[in-house]
Amino acid sequence: MPSARRASVIPHLRRGCADLGFAAAFLALAVLVYAHLWADPARRYLIEGGQDQNQWEWFFSVTAHNLLNGESPLFTTLQNHPLGVNLMANTVMLGLSIPLAPLTLAFGPSATWAVVLTGGLAGSAFAWYWLLSRQLVATRAAAAIGAVFCAFAPPIVSHANAHPNFVVVFVIPLVIHRLVLLHRHRRILRDGVILGVLIAYQIFLGEEVLLLAATGLAVFGLGYALAVRPPTRPVVVGVAVAATVCLALAGPALVFQFTGPQSYASLIHGPAGNDVRALVSFAGRSLAGDATVAGSLSLNPTEQNAFFGWPLVILVIGLVVWLRRVPVVIPLGAVVVVAAAFSLGPEIIFYGEKSGLAGPWEVMSRLPMFESVLESRFAIVCVPAMAVLLAVAADRVIAASWRGAPARVLLGLALAEALVPLAPKPLVAADRPATPEFFTAGLWRRHVREGRALVPAPPPDAADATALRWQIDAGLGFSLPEGYFVGPYGPDRQGVYGTAPRPTASLLRDVRDSGQVPSIGAAERRQARADLAYWRADAVVLGPHQRQAELLRTLTDLLGPGRQEGGVWIWDV
Structure with missing residues (x-):
């Protein structure tokens, strides 16, 4: 040279x-x-982020799912069934979730x-x-x-x-x-x-x-x-x-x-x-x-x-x-x-x-x-x-x-x-609870038809979006009512996290938050049937929960006796 x-x-x-x-x-x-997260990315959860990791992992999953199935990455009914979610109006980061879809599908x-x-x-x-x-x-x-x-x-x-x-x-x-x-x-x-x-x-x-x-x-x-x-x-x-x-x-x-x-x-x-x-x-x-x-x-x-x-x-x-x-x-x-x-x-x-x-x-x-x-x-x-x-x-x-x-x-x-x-200290991460076998082993398929909803008790929201992880581990094979996303509320269509809750969803969340079992009568049972019909639900599921006993009593009063299967309680509706 x-x-x-x-x-x-x-x-x-x-x-x-x-x-x-x-x-x-x-x-x-x-x-x-992110040292604590990289210790085991498949299991670790950034606990100071609230429910946001569940939400973001769902965003990555639904984008990859829609691309794999030839569906629009801008909309889905996998949350907020049957109305759906405008994904473009949420922080789905399509600029990364689309090119990284192969990574999401593989790992x-x-x-x-x-x-x-x-x-x-x-x-x-x-x-x-x-x-x-x-x-x-x-x-x-x-x-x-x-x-x-x-x-x-x-x-x-x-x-x-x-x-x-x-x-x-x-x-x-x-x-x-x-x-x-x-x-x-x-x-x-x-x-x-x-x-x-x-x-x-x-x-x-x-x-x-x-x-x-x-x-x-x-x-x-x-x-x-x-x-x-x-x-x-x-x-x-x-x-x-x-x-x-x-x-x-x-x-x-x-x-x-x-x-x-x-x-x-x-x-x-x-x-x-x-x-x-x-x-x-x-x-x-x-x-x-x-x-x-x-x-x-x-x-x-x-x-x-x-x-x-x-x-x-x-x-x-x-x-x-x-x-x-x-x-x-x-x-x-x-x-x-x-x-x-x-x-x-x-x-x-x-x-x-x-x-x-x-x-x-x-x-x-x-x-x-x-x-x-x-x-x-x-x-x-x-x-x-x-x-x-x-x-x-x-x-x-x-x-x-x-x-x-x-x-x-x-x-x-x-x-x-x-x-x-x-100088930043490593962010705090901990192991997340394991997803019940009902979802990971595909047992949910016995209870939910294609295009129908499975209702977690209570439905997911900004306070607890664990059900989004269950849905991911089930291969996004069923839809969920309500959820953790941004959507319209009221006649002025103001954006809120989630959607206007149905009465039964509010009742179950009150039990989750207070631990108090409400009095259930004929009116509550009629409302539950109406809400399940609105959600086009095939089943209600109660997974592991710190208020599981109180929620189980409430659901039994609403829907009758459930049965245990794959680590959850299930009611076919």
Whole structure:
């Protein structure tokens, strides 16, 4: 090889080796976070995620099932029988559940769940590293610092318990990369088309993440335009091309989502803003965190959306002041401030006390699409903005001459003080209860005809979706009434988790929740028969349950004596 050619190849080889090294490191970090899950993916359950793992594994299973049977991946009646579920209106992540269907069919949805979560963290970290190292900073180490924070920040690790749509965000850095190229007047048509394809793909990974990213980019773009006054025509033209391409690719699915069967207008939820204290506290799974304190400041372990810790907050403020002459820094600071303000909700809360002060979310929540977002999640928008600030600062010091040694030491200490307390601890996982033989051995086939429903007692919902796992282990051979999904409720078709419960379902859930056996009379028995007919049910089943004795007495009063088979009680109806 000629020396000139060898000299040109060697830097590329070095960069490639460095990239592979960082990719391996990101994967190792992701595996560490999910170490307890990978101990036995087929049996382990992320217990701080509530019922979401059951729901997501069902999403992966039903997508693979529909593809295998030549059915639409956008709709199913396997839950909420006979009305069904609009899968496009749920977070099914068709962008991954479809290409990973062979994995699901071969090894089960638990394997897909573990791969998506772990690969999502590692892949997202590498995508951020790639963007930072190619477009924003000169040193790979600085890019790695920013990338690790982007993928493993406390809000992301919190969602990593249960929400792969907030973990798998590798498309967002690619979207930003195309916007950068448009800003630099590269091939506008080509970059616009690629941007449109990327946005369409992100729609099939997670629309909420896309909305959050678009909001952050809009704030950054406005701030950058005011500070630098760059020419905007290339970006505007490129975004217009992207919108056209995106609508051509994702438009039909979006029409089905918003107008198809079991579609809904917007998602109902109450005020869910962050307490101001949450912004400077530590998350439950952070190295310096206290689960009790974090739990008192959040909805649940999967919604610890802020928790940046006071050292990082102080460091970010200091970096904005220090680097204020760098064109991107003030706009990045604006993103952090605006996103944090949005996340506080319609009324600012200080240390658990309502202040009476209205937050900017009071206005934002009235806008289309924004009304369906949990406002506390806007704190996630702070993560990439903070990460870029960290990367730019690290790059400045790493690339400095020997005269920069004191600054390098000081920044290193500041970064350690801010980031080490935020290091994630492995997520908690435990063995899930075994599925009864009635489902795994196919005994259910003696009781349920094709196209008919099997009614668990009580039917699955957001509080207990164990029956979804039973259905998966039975090969999705029967339908279930009601369930854990998002669907329409009432004449205004507002989105809710589940559906309007039938009276018998409510009665059985009351027994499950209270342990009290109700008085059953002729009216309750007539209602039970009417509900079973509505569900088109062939059988009712009572599996292992902590309230099994109370539920058994209630079902016996409703339906008469049942019989035991394959580890469950069964009533043919």
